[in-house]
Amino acid sequence: xxSYFGNSLLILNVFITLLILYFSSSFLTSNVxxxxxxxxxxxxxxxxxxxxxxxxxxxxxxxxDLSIISVYSYSHESKPIFYxxxxxxxxxxxxxxxxxxxxxxxxxxxYLFNNQNLRFRNLTLFFQNILxxxxxxxxxxxxxxxxxxQPTPVEGLGLNPILQDPALAIHPPLLYLGxxxxxxxxxxxxxxxxxxxRGKNFASSIKSWIIFSWAFQTLGIIVGSIWAxxxxxxxxxxxxxxxxxxxxxxWFAMAALAHSVIILxxxxxxxxxxxxxxxxxxxxxxxxTFLVRxxxxxxxxxxxxxxxxxxxxxxxxCIMILSSFLIFLKKFPISDKPIENSNKGIFxxxxxxxxxxxxxxxxxxxxxxxxxxxxxxxxISVGPPYYNLLxxxxxxxxxxxMAIGPETTWNKNSFLKFKKLIAVIxxxxxxxxxxxxxxxxxxxxxxxxxxxxxxxxxxxLIDLLDYFKxxxxxxxxxxxxxxxxxxxILFIGLNHNLSEEYDFNLKVGEIKILDNYEIDFNNxxxxxxxxxxxxxxxxxxKTLNTNKIRSLNPEIRIYSKPETITYEASIKTNxxxxxxxxxxxxxxxxxxxxxxxxKPLMMWIWISAFLISLGGILRLFNKT
Amino acid sequence: MKNLFFTNIILLIFFSxxxxxxxxxxxxxxxxxxxxxxCQGQSVAESNSDFAQxxxxxxxxxxxxxxxxKEIYEFLAEKYGAWILYDPIFDxxxxxxxxxPYIFLILGGLLLFFFILRRN
Numbered sequence: 001x002x003s004y005f006g007n008s009l010l011i012l013n014v015f016i017t018l019l020i021l022y023f024s025s026s027f028l029t030s031n032v033x034x035x036x037x038x039x040x041x042x043x044x045x046x047x048x049x050x051x052x053x054x055x056x057x058x059x060x061x062x063x064x065d066l067s068i069i070s071v072y073s074y075s076h077e078s079k080p081i082f083y084x085x086x087x088x089x090x091x092x093x094x095x096x097x098x099x100x101x102x103x104x105x106x107x108x109x110x111y112l113f114n115n116q117n118l119r120f121r122n123l124t125l126f127f128q129n130i131l132x133x134x135x136x137x138x139x140x141x142x143x144x145x146x147x148x149x150q151p152t153p154v155e156g157l158g159l160n161p162i163l164q165d166p167a168l169a170i171h172p173p174l175l176y177l178g179x180x181x182x183x184x185x186x187x188x189x190x191x192x193x194x195x196x197x198r199g200k201n202f203a204s205s206i207k208s209w210i211i212f213s214w215a216f217q218t219l220g221i222i223v224g225s226i227w228a229x230x231x232x233x234x235x236x237x238x239x240x241x242x243x244x245x246x247x248x249x250x251w252f253a254m255a256a257l258a259h260s261v262i263i264l265x266x267x268x269x270x271x272x273x274x275x276x277x278x279x280x281x282x283x284x285x286x287x288x289t290f291l292v293r294x295x296x297x298x299x300x301x302x303x304x305x306x307x308x309x310x311x312x313x314x315x316x317x318c319i320m321i322l323s324s325f326l327i328f329l330k331k332f333p334i335s336d337k338p339i340e341n342s343n344k345g346i347f348x349x350x351x352x353x354x355x356x357x358x359x360x361x362x363x364x365x366x367x368x369x370x371x372x373x374x375x376x377x378x379x380i381s382v383g384p385p386y387y388n389l390l391x392x393x394x395x396x397x398x399x400x401x402m403a404i405g406p407e408t409t410w411n412k413n414s415f416l417k418f419k420k421l422i423a424v425i426x427x428x429x430x431x432x433x434x435x436x437x438x439x440x441x442x443x444x445x446x447x448x449x450x451x452x453x454x455x456x457x458x459x460x461l462i463d464l465l466d467y468f469k470x471x472x473x474x475x476x477x478x479x480x481x482x483x484x485x486x487x488x489i490l491f492i493g494l495n496h497n498l499s500e501e502y503d504f505n506l507k508v509g510e511i512k513i514l515d516n517y518e519i520d521f522n523n524x525x526x527x528x529x530x531x532x533x534x535x536x537x538x539x540x541x542k543t544l545n546t547n548k549i550r551s552l553n554p555e556i557r558i559y560s561k562p563e564t565i566t567y568e569a570s571i572k573t574n575x576x577x578x579x580x581x582x583x584x585x586x587x588x589x590x591x592x593x594x595x596x597x598x599k600p601l602m603m604w605i606w607i608s609a610f611l612i613s614l615g616g617i618l619r620l621f622n623k624t
Numbered sequence: 625m626k627n628l629f630f631t632n633i634i635l636l637i638f639f640s641x642x643x644x645x646x647x648x649x650x651x652x653x654x655x656x657x658x659x660x661x662x663c664q665g666q667s668v669a670e671s672n673s674d675f676a677q678x679x680x681x682x683x684x685x686x687x688x689x690x691x692x693x694k695e696i697y698e699f700l701a702e703k704y705g706a707w708i709l710y711d712p713i714f715d716x717x718x719x720x721x722x723x724x725p726y727i728f729l730i731l732g733g734l735l736l737f738f739f740i741l742r743r744n
Contacts, residue, residue: 232670234666234669234670236670239665241665242665346736346739346740349736349739350736353729353732353733353735353736356728356732357725357728357729357732360724360725360728361725364720364721364724364725365721368718368720368721372717372718376717378705378706378717379705379706379707380706380707380709380712380718381659381706381707381708381709381710381712382710382712382721383657383659383667383710383711384656384657384710385657385710385711386710386711386712386721386722390722390725390726394729501652503651503652503655503669503680567672584672586674586677587674593672593677
């Protein structure tokens with residue numbers, strides 16, 4: 001029943017999208033001087049139909065309608081209601097439904113709020129609806145969330161237990177607000193090229209969308225990292241895994257765009273560069289989807305891969321890249337305004353230079369293994385050592401420039417305040433020396449990273465204090481985000497250098513002494529929960545120099561729907577450290593593999609990352 | 625003030641060079657750099673599989689035999705293929721991988737430099 005209803009809605013939606021395309025395409029050639037009234041009605045019906053079809057799917061998941069394949073495959077009656085809801089987008093079909101929903105909602109909002117230029121507005125609608133059409137057909141033909149199953153099964157297969165998690169329930173919607181948010185400025189850029197609606201007004205119309213998508217992309221990445229940290233069970237939070245890289249690449253493009261759009265808005269120069277970034281960001285977002293969903297790359301996050309889907313997304317991607325590239329070449333603005341020449345402009349361009357470098361490094365690292373496989377027939381892996389080695393040294397000048405950049409003005413003849421500069425450098429160096437001598441000695445590179453991030457932190461804090469005194473809130477968003485970035489790098493650097501990790505095997509009842517810790521594997525308990533059985537290890541960890549004992553209880557869980565074994569880390573968090581313990585069985589014997597870690601400053605890593613995103617959100621409320 | 629600053633830098637370099645002399649192989653670092661071949665995108669350090677447990681034993685044996693980190697990587701790459709190393713070897717085939725990001729960085733820098741020159 002719900003299946004028929006949902007399918008009819010999806011088909012209806014494709015027709016309405018075609019109608020919107022038909023009406024808005026008239027703006028491609030002639031200069032139509034009036035808005036078609038019907039367009040507004042069509043958009044409204046498109047919005048209502050998509051919302052209703054999304055909620056139909058949600059409803060099917062809530063009542064566990066097993067006649068629908070996606071419900072059968074990813075849900076189960078016994079699941080808590082929260083995970084039934086989250087299960088809606090915890091699979092390929094449902095998450096694509098969410099993707100289309102956000103596309104439609106954003107398209108509607110953009111149409112609603114941009115009424116300055118008729119042609120620009122309708123052309124943006126046109127391109128946005130090409131995207132909607134592409135993804136709707138994909139949804140209908142290849143990834144139908146409402147597909148029926150005959151005969152109706154008795155019970156569902158259940159959601160992968162590692163996806164049954166609050167962080168992972170909100171991770172896809174957050175990330176999609178970022179990914180799909182970039183579709184708006186992709187369409188707007190195409191519309192701008194064709195309609196000639198350029199410069200300041202164009203910049204203003206996309207600026208909020210850029211900041212919005214960037215802030216939510218950041219949030220999505222953070223929540224995903226937090227989930228990986230406690231759920232995947234090895235104490236890391238960033239693995240330079242292809243799927244993670246897929247979310248990071250658009251993030252760099254968005255961050256570059258968030259900076260250069262300021263130049264376009266203030267000085268009306270750099271138009272073509274902004275357009276390139278607009279097009280690139282959404283292309284990278286779809287590329288990310290392709291990499292994740294096609295299964296072309298080996299990743300820990302590949303939960304739904306299928307080569308047919310890969311081919312569809314790849315073809316769609318090629319059409320997108322080719323057509324946007326052709327339109328760009330054809331409409332390339334020959335008489336762009338002279339290059340930005342203020343100091344601030346130069347610094348913003350420098351930001352873009354670095355952002356593009358990070359982007360290219362991650363891109364090459366991610367796709368290079370595909371090349372070697374095709375051309376040399378050798379499989380290689382590109383992991384953390386590659387990215388760390390290439391990116392970390394470049395971070396040093398980047399952090400310093402990030403501190404002094406905002407200090408410059410649009411005036412060509414502004415100078416830096418050298419006294420402040422020297423004072424900040426010296427304090428950064430001294431704090432670093434203190435950390436170095438008190439905590440632990442670390443490498444030259446780490447010293448430089450710590451110094452430069454401290455430089456950024458102190459510099460930004462001075463700025464922040466200044467604005468609080470003056471009561472002007474204009475620079476609050478920027479300083480918050482920059483401060484967050486400086487803190488993030490500092491804490492990651494310290495965490496990386498001061499983490500203690502031990503990997504060993506132990507039997508129940510045994511005690512192991514490692515440097516400063518005494519690890520007592522006290523007991524093993526079997527517990528029966530509603531939807532899984534659990535083997536709980538009772539550990540007491542004594543820190544020898546303080547005699548403090550912490551009890552940690554890692555678990556091995558055996559889920560029944562679907563049958564899966566997961567390893568739950570036990571984490572004790574305080575302001576300074578996380579104590580992290582996992583255990584796993586070795587074969588069927590009574591020896592367990594134990595991984596114990598003491599990771600400093602974990603909580604502060606999350607807080608600083610949230611500050612970055614908060615900066616973006618503050619900017620949305622703080623328009624000037 | 626300036627002197628103090630430079631003394632500090634020199635001190636730092638001195639301290640860090642002391643560390644470099646201390647030859648100690650960190651087994652966790654090696655585990656992290658090896659791909660668990662039977663897993664989906666996990667390293668040996670991260671994985672709970674039997675393969676990872678076995679590989680850890682192999683690495684520990686090799687360390688005890690007095691092999692260097694590099695020798696262990698070479699041994700494993702020969703046995704299982706380069707796919708097992710997360711830190712790709714720098715050779716002819718991989719030179720594009722290692723060098724091209726910096727080539728782009730330099731090109732970008734030159735571009736920016738000419739922009740600045742042209743403004744005057």
